[in-house]
Amino acid sequence: MSNREFFIKRWEAEGPPTLRVLKALPADKLDYRPHPKSMSAGELAALLADEATSLIELCDKGSITWGGPPKNKKLGELVxxxxxxxxxxxxxxxxxxxxxxxxxxxxxxxxxDAIGETAGGLCWLWLFDSIHHRGQLSTHIRPMGGKVPSIYGPSGDDPGT
Incomplete structure (x- = not known):
């Protein structure tokens, strides 16, 4: 198995838990942030969607031009x-x-060029970054009044599948 094939396998394994986290967010509380220096739930959700979308640009153009995630999108759009x-x-x-x-x-x-990486290196960096931000976002869900989904195993709200 090549590095690229292994990446695809991991990308496909990490997508469903990220989607569960996004879908678990209370849509009317996306401005929630646990601390003034923290990103809001909506900002984190937008970042997760935009990072995934930017990998399409990488595949199509061989580069990514980053302007940051768009603001004020509805949760349904981000999902x-x-x-x-x-x-x-x-x-x-x-x-x-x-x-x-x-x-x-x-x-x-x-x-x-802010990083100087290969396409594969950027893909791995984006995957690790999205896992990191998914973890941040998952800590927002319960204080927002939602139920934390299973990610790698059961949560206090979801026994997992």
């Missing part, structure tokens, strides 16, 4: 975007060559 992007990224990466996976892929912030 739909994440679902679509998760599926699309898997499909596109299945067609990706290992040479394309190993090719340098700029991550542009204000016109400059």
């Amino acid at each position: 739909s975007e994440f679902e679509h992007a998760s599926k699309t990224v898997s499909e596109k990466l299945r067609k990706f060559s290992d040479a394309a996976w190993d090719k340098k892929a700029p991550f542009y912030v204000e016109g400059k």
Whole structure:
């Protein structure tokens, strides 16, 4: 199994728990933040959707131009975007060559390559970052009045499947 194939396997394993976390958010409380320096639930949800969507750009263009996630989207839109992007990224990466996976892929912030990674390196970075932010977001759910879904195993609210 190549690194790219292993990534696809992990990407597809991490998508469903992230989707469960997004769907568990009370849609009317997306402005919740546990501390003034913390990102709000809505900001974290938008970041998760936008990071997944940016991997489509990486597959199509060989680079990502980052402007940050759009603001003020409704939860339903973010869930739909994440679902679509998760599926699309898997499909596109299945067609990706290992040479394309190993090719340098700029991550542009204000016109400059901010990371200097390969396409594969950016994919792994995005996956790890989304897992990190999913964890942050999962800690927002219960104080918002929602029920925390199973991620890797049972939660206090969900025995898992």
